[in-house]
Amino acid sequence: MTSVAVLCSGGDAPGMNAAVRSLVRNGLQQGYQMLGVEDGYAGLIKGRMVALNSLSVADILNRGGAFLGSARSPEFMTPQGLHAAVANCHKHHIDVLVVIGGDGSYRGAATLVEQGIKVIGLPGTIDNDIGCTDYTIGFDTAVNTAVEAIYRLRDTSSSHHRASVVEVMGRHAGYIALYAGIAAGADMILLPEQPVAAEAVASELLRHQRAGKDHQLIVVGEGWGNSEELAKYLHQTTGIRINHDVLGHIQRGGEPLPMDRIHASCMAQYAIQLIAAGKLNELVGWRAGEYMSVPIAVGSAEIKPIPASMVDLAQVLSH
Numbered sequence: 001m002t003s004v005a006v007l008c009s010g011g012d013a014p015g016m017n018a019a020v021r022s023l024v025r026n027g028l029q030q031g032y033q034m035l036g037v038e039d040g041y042a043g044l045i046k047g048r049m050v051a052l053n054s055l056s057v058a059d060i061l062n063r064g065g066a067f068l069g070s071a072r073s074p075e076f077m078t079p080q081g082l083h084a085a086v087a088n089c090h091k092h093h094i095d096v097l098v099v100i101g102g103d104g105s106y107r108g109a110a111t112l113v114e115q116g117i118k119v120i121g122l123p124g125t126i127d128n129d130i131g132c133t134d135y136t137i138g139f140d141t142a143v144n145t146a147v148e149a150i151y152r153l154r155d156t157s158s159s160h161h162r163a164s165v166v167e168v169m170g171r172h173a174g175y176i177a178l179y180a181g182i183a184a185g186a187d188m189i190l191l192p193e194q195p196v197a198a199e200a201v202a203s204e205l206l207r208h209q210r211a212g213k214d215h216q217l218i219v220v221g222e223g224w225g226n227s228e229e230l231a232k233y234l235h236q237t238t239g240i241r242i243n244h245d246v247l248g249h250i251q252r253g254g255e256p257l258p259m260d261r262i263h264a265s266c267m268a269q270y271a272i273q274l275i276a277a278g279k280l281n282e283l284v285g286w287r288a289g290e291y292m293s294v295p296i297a298v299g300s301a302e303i304k305p306i307p308a309s310m311v312d313l314a315q316v317l318s319h
């Protein structure tokens with residue numbers, strides 16, 4: 001009997017549970033034995049597997065987080081850790097390992113492939129920064145959470161005629177900042193991909209003030225730089241009172257929105273179809289409105305630039 005194991009890796013993302021549920025139920029339909037690995041690669045190293053049946057994935061569709069647990073595992077990057085992980089795949093007779101995670105998790109998956117383990121990747125990260133797919137599971141929910149929080153912050157900064165500097169997640173990628181910034185009507189959006197000097201931010205703030213704006217919103221993508229220092233600098237140089245807030249991990253939690261549940265369910269179904277067709281070592285994605293896959297060696301090397309037209313749009317809308 002074909003045995004398929006699934007793990008969640010890296011930062012959790014809303015919709016990971018929906019992906020596991022769909023994977024398990026589609027896998028059982030094919031007659032596969034389904035296993036869950038607890039706590040990502042860390043659990044694989046320790047051989048922490050649980051058998052999954054249809055009931056074990058009941059009532060998780062709407063649950064945030066990853067019920068199997070997720071982890072970043074420095075040990076997996078060591079030769080000993082990798083060796084233990086591979087040994088456990090053999091010991092538990094895993095024919096295919098499905099990895100749900102972001103780019104770091106995909107690099108881990110590529111290492112396993114080099115060791116002869118068969119892998120399928122599903123894109124699960126709030127950052128939406130995986131090159132070989134237009135969408136990653138969790139992004140829509142995270143953007144929605146960010147926009148909702150930003151609107152609360154807007155209420156108070158507008159009452160007090162202050163500027164609000166809000167940091168959103170995205171260590172390397174500005175997708176959350178760009179989408180949340182546009183959706184929340186930001187006056188400025190600072191992206192990790194586009195270095196901008198604090199001096200330029202200060203003069204823009206003053207320009208907006210001269211144009212009559214008595215409150216402003218600056219959305220900062222985490223990887224752009226230190227938003228707290230920026231807020232202090234802006235206050236010192238412009239005299240404008242600034243609120244500074246970091247939304248942080250609140251963006252990773254919470255019930256997945258329908259968009260994430262649907263993408264997760266469909267991508268997992270696609271993964272099982274790949275396994276059934278014997279097309280392995282692939283990364284599943286969604287491109288131009290269709291589910292698709294690319295070989296792991298190709299897909300993990302792809303980079304995803306920030307959409308220039310949306311950056312231009314944000315600029316125009318802020319005037």
Ligand code: F6P
Nearest residue numbers: 011012125126127169170171222
């Ligand atoms: O999972 C992606 C992400 O949320 C990034 O946006 C963020 O930079 C990072 O994870 C934070 O990771 P951790 O929870 O390990 O600090």
